[in-house]
Amino acid sequence: MIQLIINGEPQQFECSLNLQQLLENMGLQNKRIAIEHNGEIIPRSKFPNYIVTEGDRLEIVVAVGGG
Amino acid sequence: MDDFIIAGKRYKSRLLVGTGKYKDFSETQAAIEASGSEIITVAIRRTNIGQNPNEPNLLDILPSSKFTLLPNTAGCYTAEEAIRTLRLARELLDGHSLVKLEVLGDSKTLFPNVVETIKAAQTLVKENFQVMVYTSDDPIVAKQLEEVGCIAIMPLASLIGSGMGILNPWNLQIMIDRATVPVLVDAGVGTASDAAIAMELGCDGVLMNTAIAMAKDPIMMASAMRKAVEAGREAYLAGRMEKKLYSASPSSPIDGISPMSSR
Numbered sequence A: 001m002i003q004l005i006i007n008g009e010p011q012q013f014e015c016s017l018n019l020q021q022l023l024e025n026m027g028l029q030n031k032r033i034a035i036e037h038n039g040e041i042i043p044r045s046k047f048p049n050y051i052v053t054e055g056d057r058l059e060i061v062v063a064v065g066g067g
Numbered sequence B: 001m002d003d004f005i006i007a008g009k010r011y012k013s014r015l016l017v018g019t020g021k022y023k024d025f026s027e028t029q030a031a032i033e034a035s036g037s038e039i040i041t042v043a044i045r046r047t048n049i050g051q052n053p054n055e056p057n058l059l060d061i062l063p064s065s066k067f068t069l070l071p072n073t074a075g076c077y078t079a080e081e082a083i084r085t086l087r088l089a090r091e092l093l094d095g096h097s098l099v100k101l102e103v104l105g106d107s108k109t110l111f112p113n114v115v116e117t118i119k120a121a122q123t124l125v126k127e128n129f130q131v132m133v134y135t136s137d138d139p140i141v142a143k144q145l146e147e148v149g150c151i152a153i154m155p156l157a158s159l160i161g162s163g164m165g166i167l168n169p170w171n172l173q174i175m176i177d178r179a180t181v182p183v184l185v186d187a188g189v190g191t192a193s194d195a196a197i198a199m200e201l202g203c204d205g206v207l208m209n210t211a212i213a214m215a216k217d218p219i220m221m222a223s224a225m226r227k228a229v230e231a232g233r234e235a236y237l238a239g240r241m242e243k244k245l246y247s248a249s250p251s252s253p254i255d256g257i258s259p260m261s262s263r
Helices: A019-025 A044-049 B025-035 B079-092 B114-126 B139-148 B169-178 B192-201 B218-238
Strands: A002-006 A009-013 A034-037 A040-042 A057-065 B004-006 B009-011 B015-018 B039-046 B068-071 B098-101 B130-135 B152-155 B184-186 B205-208
Touching: A019 A044, A034 B079, A040 A044, A040 B079, A057 B079, B015 B025, B015 B218, B025 B218, B039 B079, B068 B079, B068 B098, B079 B098, B079 B114, B098 B114, B114 B130, B114 B139, B130 B139, B139 B152, B139 B169, B152 B169, B169 B192, B192 B205, B192 B218, B205 B218
Parallel strands: A002 A057, B015 B039, B015 B205, B039 B068, B098 B130, B130 B152, B152 B184, B184 B205
Antiparallel strands: A002 A009, A034 A040, A034 A057, A057 B039, B004 B009
16 A cells, blocks of 8 residues: 555555556546646656555646636 | 737627626526627636546536636635646646636635735746736736736726725726736626626726626626626727706707797
8 A cells, every 4th residue: 555645635545556546546537737746846747657655645736717 | 909918819899708607507608609808817726536537527518619717716725726727727638828827815805915916926927827817906016017928908997896886987098008018907897787887987898797696687687788898898989978067058059949939
């Protein structure tokens, strides 16, 4: 088991996984989102090869209503 | 044609609207439709992890084929936070570079922190963002933001969400007279006449959210704002008559008045 901090909340996963798998796991595949991994923005094209591991901090953002 | 040009793209509407504070997406959509707006602001926030991933997303109702999205940095209090937010927005919106920069000074007034705003603008311009910037109604700061390379200056008319209208038309007038980039009133508009006044002053456009979203009937207010911006723009282009202080001038001919017949 590994623990990731996603949007400030600890989340458990079976093992290390890439960002594509992570999004599928969370039901967010094909959603309009952007990801920051340990403070670095990860381009969408890199999701399938980008592995996240124990203790990594992820921010997943979306567009919401705002002025 | 009196088109409005922002970042090289032509728009028919000079009304820009936000998407916050609506009851639901269908109201958001109907209000935007009624406003005739083509440039729409959105905020960038953490996705709600617990929520049903199949819930509709704001971007589903705002197709980029139909609207120009303007991601904002609402809620950012430092240049660093604002820059990060817009970098995320650029990734989220597939390389989109047109953005609304706002760096706030305090949470009570939401007054802009112009020092941090200028700092953020410098970095963003270097990174090829096209920056429309929210600022105070200070003409000197406006000029500095223009010199940094911002493509539109967006002074407040009064505090964000206050609906207090245009408190200092004279400052806006100075900014408009001096600017070589579009000037848009952003924040403070409360009702249609405020929008019309902004346009009559010579603003290139008006950006608003709360005045529409918090009206009793947001959709009707959106329509009113569309008309007000159009009317104000036409009045500006038509050129108002000179004011004649304390001296009347009849609209009907003075000659040829038929006198009362003598009995």
